[in-house]
Amino acid sequence: MKVLSVNAGSSSLKFQMYEMPEEKVLISGVFERIGIDGSFYTIKYNGEKIKKEATLTTHKDAVKILIDELFAYNVISDLNEIKGIGHRIVQGADRFDKSVVIDDQVIATIDELSALAPLHNPAAIIGIKAFKELISDAVAVAVFDTSFHQTMAKETYLYALPYEWYEKYQVRKYGAHGTSHKYVAYRLAEIEGRNDLKVIVCHLGNGGSVTAIKDLKCVDTSMGFTPNAGVIMGSRCGDIDASIIPYMMKQASLTPDDIDTIINKKSGLLGVSGVSSDSRDVEEGIKNGNERCALVQKMFVRRVIDYIARYYVLLNGADAICFTAGIGENGISTRKEILDGLKVLGIEVDEEANNCRGKEVLISKPTSKVKCYVIPTDEEVMIARDTYSYIEK
Numbered sequence: 001m002k003v004l005s006v007n008a009g010s011s012s013l014k015f016q017m018y019e020m021p022e023e024k025v026l027i028s029g030v031f032e033r034i035g036i037d038g039s040f041y042t043i044k045y046n047g048e049k050i051k052k053e054a055t056l057t058t059h060k061d062a063v064k065i066l067i068d069e070l071f072a073y074n075v076i077s078d079l080n081e082i083k084g085i086g087h088r089i090v091q092g093a094d095r096f097d098k099s100v101v102i103d104d105q106v107i108a109t110i111d112e113l114s115a116l117a118p119l120h121n122p123a124a125i126i127g128i129k130a131f132k133e134l135i136s137d138a139v140a141v142a143v144f145d146t147s148f149h150q151t152m153a154k155e156t157y158l159y160a161l162p163y164e165w166y167e168k169y170q171v172r173k174y175g176a177h178g179t180s181h182k183y184v185a186y187r188l189a190e191i192e193g194r195n196d197l198k199v200i201v202c203h204l205g206n207g208g209s210v211t212a213i214k215d216l217k218c219v220d221t222s223m224g225f226t227p228n229a230g231v232i233m234g235s236r237c238g239d240i241d242a243s244i245i246p247y248m249m250k251q252a253s254l255t256p257d258d259i260d261t262i263i264n265k266k267s268g269l270l271g272v273s274g275v276s277s278d279s280r281d282v283e284e285g286i287k288n289g290n291e292r293c294a295l296v297q298k299m300f301v302r303r304v305i306d307y308i309a310r311y312y313v314l315l316n317g318a319d320a321i322c323f324t325a326g327i328g329e330n331g332i333s334t335r336k337e338i339l340d341g342l343k344v345l346g347i348e349v350d351e352e353a354n355n356c357r358g359k360e361v362l363i364s365k366p367t368s369k370v371k372c373y374v375i376p377t378d379e380e381v382m383i384a385r386d387t388y389s390y391i392e393k
């Protein structure tokens, strides 16, 4: 059975087609610059990557081309072979604690939540509608980035702000990257052969979040009301003193939109280093003696250590710490710096094992009191799994 995993952004659309339940990737691709000059798409098939230019005025244009390519590559011979389409949705707030089959009511609720994710939820709806129009018989499933975090206790997800802000404006912690954290926790349970695990998952990519997980359920996570909170990220600031915002708005005559841009797109690694939001460029800067690159690296590592330490206490110890996403999977020296800062917990890094990129590896020594793993994430397969489970039902 064929299932599509879809991630629609405001000007992009990524897809991966699976043969389920084998979880075999048949073809994948990404459409970029939809609605912008210079649109193009890339298809990955049989280990080969092909880039093509195309006029992509709307997401529907992208879906049409996607279907043509599926036929051209002989991945399908009839549209009816596609039994399910899973859509990644960034914000489900407290309305969805699991993936759901999409109907008009679900679309209306995702739309209602757009105020909480103005860049992402409207784009996802456009994607859902484009697929519904062109592949109408497939079961469409919404998979939310937030639903894994819905098990947090109220005292964990509430901010000490006026209670009406929560009641009237839904201001609370929702978290993000839930699909990734869930994937890693479940994969670890497979590796360890048990579910009763206390795990700290560090999803460190361009965006970053750390999550405390007990018995495969989220207890706390570092991202908050939006994906801006928590650890330092590529261009997002992570946790700051909230009073900086009104102060800087007055000092530099900044509007709410200016502030939004600065804390999301001009802060983090980029803001402090002044060089780049990409950790590889920061690493290069450090090699070339750039002091601000060295400074932001120390800040980044410090903040991750703080969250791991906090969650270690919250969970009353931990069986494992797992690293995933771009930096988590590839940042050899960053992982070592983080784990060296946690020696007090009896953590011992196996330097030879840690010298790896993008592979599933145990990177702690047998004598380490906490096992440390690199587990490459796979959000797409989680989306396909949830979609498949609804088709099976």
Ligand code: AMP
Binding pocket: 204, 205, 206, 207, 234, 277, 278, 279, 280, 281, 325, 326, 327, 330, 331, 357
């Ligand atoms: P993601 O958002 O998961 O795609 O991760 C993006 C981040 O991962 C960027 O900061 C990249 O610099 C980092 N990253 C990706 N690949 C590598 C690599 N091979 N070595 C070091 N960092 C990497």
